[in-house]
Every structure is written in structure tokens, then in C-alpha cells.
Amino acid sequence: MTLWGPMRLEDGRWRFRLWAPDRDAVTLERDGAADIAMARDADGWHAVETLALAGDRYRFRVHPDLAVPDPASRAQSGGVHGWSVLVDPAAPTCDWRGRPWAETVIYELHVGLCGGFSGVAALLPELAAIGVTAIELMPINAFSGTRNWGYDGVLPFAPAEAYGTPDDLRALIDAAHAQGLMIFLDVVYNHFGPDGNYLGAYASAFFHPERHTPWGGAVAVDRAQVAAYFRENALMWLMDYGFDGLRFDAVHAIDNDDFLDALARDIRAATGPDRHIHLMLENERNDPDRLSPDRYDAQWNDDFHNVMHVLLTGERDAYYEDFADRPADKLARCLAEGFIYQGDASPHQGGKARGRPSGHLPPTAFIAFLQNHDQVGNRALGERLIRLATPERLKAATALLLLMPQIPLLFMGEETGAQSPFLFFTDFHDELADAVREGRRREFAGFAAFASEEARAHIPDPNASGTFDASRVAAGNAAAEWRDFYRGLLALRRDRIVPGLPGCRPTGARSLSDAAVLASWRMGSGEALTILLNLGEIAVKTPQAGKPLFLLGEAGGPASFAAWLA
Structure with missing residues (x-):
């Protein structure tokens, strides 16, 4: 039986329930109808059945001075402090069954x-x-x-x-x-x-x-x-x-x-x-x-993002400290075993161990990304990677993301080369607004760029409507070029990588320099996938792996990516 929220019964009746163990009495209030006292059971559930219609507004009076919305309200009228609204339950009518996980982008x-x-x-x-x-x-x-x-x-x-x-x-x-x-x-x-x-x-x-x-x-x-x-x-x-x-x-x-x-x-x-x-x-x-x-x-897989961010930007503040030492070795571990931290001591957390071994899991047990809401929005100024790394290096990293066997995640705007920020925004007022604004600025005191109070004063106010408006995605000047880049890589992933993901297993990964990694997998199809990423400025030796599946720049050269499938 469903415990929470309103339930439509027969003959136009609805059952209303609220778990309020701290209250001896609760009243159901409906807009335009008489109030009804609810019956309380020994477990603190208050319930009543009555005639009602979809679209009716209701709330619960839990104290003479306090009426609250249903915590399992299916819709609201007038915001989270307003009335709850009865909504007719409905099940999907189409016969869609979804798609296999291996196909996920x-x-x-x-x-x-x-x-x-x-x-x-x-x-x-x-x-x-x-x-x-x-x-x-x-x-x-x-x-x-x-x-x-x-x-x-x-x-x-x-x-x-x-x-x-x-x-x-x-x-x-x-x-x-x-x-x-x-x-x-x-x-x-x-x-x-x-x-x-x-x-x-x-x-x-x-x-x-x-x-x-x-x-x-x-x-x-x-x-x-x-x-x-x-x-x-x-x-x-x-x-x-x-x-x-x-x-x-x-x-x-x-x-x-x-x-x-x-x-x-x-x-x-x-x-x-x-x-x-x-x-x-x-x-x-x-x-x-x-x-x-x-x-x-x-x-x-935040570990993938964090080490890639260090390799792309050189940033080492705050949690990036955990990925600053030998980042290419850490990326190699991520490609071969999933997590980077598998019981290792975290410098950022004062030496506390984090994680457990993950090498037995398939690559598809990890969702990889270069950007997401956290990693952009939690930056003081909401900068995307396109403002922090060269286009050549960012494209090489994107090719790795989209052609390696882990499941890729894109953040809105990446595919158009958007340079608009994604900032932290809220719509609070009065003392809460002040607390959120000041708390946001204190949060970045540990970053070198915002160590001074003057610098932190330039962090956008989360409650200003302009902060929200500035976060709307605006396609970059090279939007068509970026779309074509993503479209081409995702077509390769669909046609050549996805069919081999069931049963795929890593066969090794190692660093070739302080910014280059070579990794390989045995696909479920029996083919061998080999990937070489070089985000550094010095060329590295290229393996003899046949005709590349995809090549960006000169294989093994600075800011390059190459993939072979044989």
C-alpha cells in the first residue's frame, strides 16, 4: 500500500494521509470546502477520506498558527509555502521499453x-x-x-x-x-x-x-x-x-x-x-x-573529471590537490581500473583513506565527464573548460571521453562550444539570502584567486536575477564546428565502440610522460581498442597499432589523441 500522498478511491473519494507523530490533531483544509479533522493511529499517521476533485487545493493544519503543504504533494499552487493540488495519477501509455545501458550517452x-x-x-x-x-x-x-x-x-x-x-x-x-x-x-x-x-x-x-x-x-x-x-x-x-x-x-x-x-x-x-x-x-x-x-x-566517476581537470588546467587548489601529483599515472589507473582512489590516502582530506578496489568492474560501471553541474557551477565564476584550456587540448580530452569504454556524460552547452558561465543561483530573500551570499563567498577562501575579501566580493550574488540570466547557454562563435566534432565522434562510438561494450575488459594502461597516457581494452567483440592521449607539449612514442580509428593532431604529438580498433 502507498503510504504517502493523496490517493484517488472509488466514487469520487480521495484518501489524504500525513505522518505527523509529533501532533495529536491534524486538520485537512481544502480551498472552498469545510475543514475536516483527521483520525490519528498509533504510528502517528493522520488520515481521512472525503469527496474531492482533481485540481482541488488542500493543505494540513498541524498547529493553530501553522498550515503546511503535503510533503508528498504532486503539484503546488503558490509555491512551497502555498497549497498542494490534487493530481489524477496517470501511467505512461506508450510501449517504450528504453535502451540498453551500453548505448548510453x-x-x-x-x-x-x-x-x-x-x-x-x-x-x-x-x-x-x-x-x-x-x-x-x-x-x-x-x-x-x-x-x-x-x-x-x-x-x-x-x-x-x-x-x-x-x-x-x-x-x-x-x-x-x-x-x-x-x-x-x-x-x-x-x-x-x-x-x-x-x-x-x-x-x-x-x-x-x-x-x-x-x-x-x-x-x-x-x-x-x-x-x-x-x-x-x-x-x-x-x-x-x-x-x-x-x-x-x-x-x-x-x-x-x-x-x-x-x-x-x-x-x-x-x-x-x-x-x-x-x-x-x-x-x-x-x-x-x-x-x-x-x-x-x-x-x-569524479576521479576522471578531477584528474583531467588538473591535466587540462594545471589547477591544484582544494580537492584538485588529490590529483596534482603524477596526474598521468592517476589517469592511467582510472582508465584501467575505474576509480583512482581505491583505499588510498587523500591529501585534501588530511590523509584519510578513500575508496576500495574497483578493477573487477566493467568500464560501463563508471560515468565519465569533463564537465557537469557541480564542476562548473561550484566554481566561483562558473567558467567552463573552454575558457580554461586551449581548444586543441579540450578537443583531445573530448575525444578520449567519447571513445573510451566508460559511459560519457556531457554538460549542456559543451556541444556548441558555449563560453557562457554556469553559476550558482537561488531565489532566497532577507536573512537567508544574506547567509547564502556570504556563505558562498566564504566557501572560496581556500582558493588562491579568492584569498582576499576584495576578490571574494566579485563572486556573483546567487540571489540576483542577473546571475540566473547569465547562466543561460549561449552557443560559442564556433558552434557549428563543435557540433560537427561531437556528431562525428558519437557516430564512431555508436558504430564501432558500443557493439563491443558488453564483455569489454581493460588490458592495461600506463603513462608515457607527465601528460600522456596509453590504454587498451579487449572489447566484447574480440577487437582490441587502443587509445593514446597526449595533453603535453612534448611528443611521445606511438604504438604500432595499424590504421587509426580516429586521429586528432599527429599521433603522439602535443595536444593529440589517437584511437585504434583492430
Whole structure:
């Protein structure tokens, strides 16, 4: 039985439920109708059944001075402090079954910056044409205000009003499937945003106040009611809307492997074997045990990004410190074994060990990227790599990303050579706005370029509307050239790399200089894939591997890439 959220019954009746163990009495309030007292059971659930219509607005009175939205609201009217809206449940009607994981090329985007759900739908034909096979939406659930970077949501079941209606979201998903595109959603189960989360006012047991996280008390996923909340949320996106997969944000902050394993197991059981459902993790712990066909398909491989960023830019501040020493050796390990940190001491974390061995996993258990929302948006000025590295070196790195066997992820705008920034933006007000602005500036005190207070004062105010507007993707001057570059590489990946990914295994990788790496794989097809990347200024020796599959620059020369498949 579904525990959270409204449920339509027979004869025009709806059941309303709220877990409010801290309250003895809760009243259902409906716009334009009489209030109804709800019955409380021994576990703290308050429930009532009554006649209602889809589109009706409702909320819960948990205190004489406090009425709150449904924490499992399927839609909101008037923002996260306003009324919840009854939405008729609907299941996808098309017979789309998804695509195999090996075919995945992910394009991550921010719905708000693209013009809402309808704006994203307009982009789909162009993305499909260059060879993208999946789009991944940054979090879309309701947040405070009308613009947000994505990770301050407080009502996980309700699509943000600023992006469109639930029907608009369903239309986007149908449009993606019509283009042959999978569509994934980034979900946040490790915390709630700072404005509009009322759970603590009536269900303090939803959190563990004694367990500190950057966002307050840890979410109590070990409690059955809380675990059900997130399980039902995940299944809603997959079953009611038709998403093809979920990316789970920062699961290291959840800190509960039993919950993660049970969540994956329940999702697999509910969605069944006939659909390709893909589950992805972000996990700083580099934990290989979560990655298996019956649990999670893959993990975002931050190690790949971080070492490539060091090689491309020379930056060594903050977490890049962990990748500054012998970066070519570290990249070789990443290509051969997946994670770079596999129990090794992290200098940035004071020598703390991170990760465990991952060399037994297939390359497709890792999602690689040169840029994403974190790695661009968490920069003080939101610069993309195209502003930090030469085009030749960036193209060589992109060729590696798109032709190696790990699953590639692109960040919106890469394919057009966009130079517009992607900044951190919110829509908070008053004291919270001040706290976020100043906290953002303090965050960069450890970077040499922002060590002074004067320098930090130039970091854009997250709450200014101009910060959001500046983050809209603007194609670069060489957009057509970049599109052709991506289209050509992705066609090669589709035709020559993807067929050999099932059963693919690395056969070795080594550094040839302080900025060059040679790596090889035995593909499931029996062919041998060899890749040589040189991001340095000195040529390295080229292997005798036959006719190249793809060549950028002179093989082994400065700022070059070569791939052979034989």
C-alpha cells in the first residue's frame, strides 16, 4: 500500500494521509470546502477520506498558527509555502521499453535555464541528431522561489511550478521517447533545502538531529516511514511519469548502504525485467559494492573529471590537490581500473583513506565527464573548460571521453562550444539570502584567486536575477564546428565502440610522460581498442597499432589523441 500522498478511491473519494507523530490533531483544509479533522493511529499517521476533485487545493493544519503543504504533494499552487493540488495519477501509455545501458550517452541539463519542460522538448531533435541517447534533468522538484540551481528542493514529489505542470513533464518524456532518447532524473534523498521544509514541525523523527550533515540533521532513512517516502518517490517518477532512470545525488551523505540496496531492489522488482531502467549513484566513497546489475548500473566517476581537470588546467587548489601529483599515472589507473582512489590516502582530506578496489568492474560501471553541474557551477565564476584550456587540448580530452569504454556524460552547452558561465543561483530573500551570499563567498577562501575579501566580493550574488540570466547557454562563435566534432565522434562510438561494450575488459594502461597516457581494452567483440592521449607539449612514442580509428593532431604529438580498433 502507498503510504504517502493523496490517493484517488472509488466514487469520487480521495484518501489524504500525513505522518505527523509529533501532533495529536491534524486538520485537512481544502480551498472552498469545510475543514475536516483527521483520525490519528498509533504510528502517528493522520488520515481521512472525503469527496474531492482533481485540481482541488488542500493543505494540513498541524498547529493553530501553522498550515503546511503535503510533503508528498504532486503539484503546488503558490509555491512551497502555498497549497498542494490534487493530481489524477496517470501511467505512461506508450510501449517504450528504453535502451540498453551500453548505448548510453548522457546530456545533463538544467530545466529552468532551458525554458521549462516545453523548452527542453524543443532541444531534443538537435541533441538526438548529434548522437546523444539520454538526457538527464537536474532536480525538478519544488523549491523556494522561481529559480534554483536544483539542490534546494523541499517537496520531492511535486514538479516545480516555474518549469510547468505534471502534464507538461509527461509531454516532455513522451517527446524524448519519440526521438529515441532515454530521459533520466536527478533526485536528492540526502537533504532538503533551507526554505519550505516543514517536516521538522510535525515529524521530527524524519531526521537524526544527533548526526550532523552540511544541511542539518541526517535524513532518518532507517525508519520505515522515511524509507517508504523515498521509495514511493522513486517509483512515482519511473512508473507514473515514465522516466528511464534516476541519478541519486550524494548518497555518501545518506550513509546507509542497507537503505540503498533495498531501494534498488524494490525499484527493480516494481519495474520488472521488460524495461531498461538505469540507476546511477554519486558517491564520494568510491564504493564498488553498490555497482552490480541487480543494484546500481554505474557511478559518476569524479576521479576522471578531477584528474583531467588538473591535466587540462594545471589547477591544484582544494580537492584538485588529490590529483596534482603524477596526474598521468592517476589517469592511467582510472582508465584501467575505474576509480583512482581505491583505499588510498587523500591529501585534501588530511590523509584519510578513500575508496576500495574497483578493477573487477566493467568500464560501463563508471560515468565519465569533463564537465557537469557541480564542476562548473561550484566554481566561483562558473567558467567552463573552454575558457580554461586551449581548444586543441579540450578537443583531445573530448575525444578520449567519447571513445573510451566508460559511459560519457556531457554538460549542456559543451556541444556548441558555449563560453557562457554556469553559476550558482537561488531565489532566497532577507536573512537567508544574506547567509547564502556570504556563505558562498566564504566557501572560496581556500582558493588562491579568492584569498582576499576584495576578490571574494566579485563572486556573483546567487540571489540576483542577473546571475540566473547569465547562466543561460549561449552557443560559442564556433558552434557549428563543435557540433560537427561531437556528431562525428558519437557516430564512431555508436558504430564501432558500443557493439563491443558488453564483455569489454581493460588490458592495461600506463603513462608515457607527465601528460600522456596509453590504454587498451579487449572489447566484447574480440577487437582490441587502443587509445593514446597526449595533453603535453612534448611528443611521445606511438604504438604500432595499424590504421587509426580516429586521429586528432599527429599521433603522439602535443595536444593529440589517437584511437585504434583492430
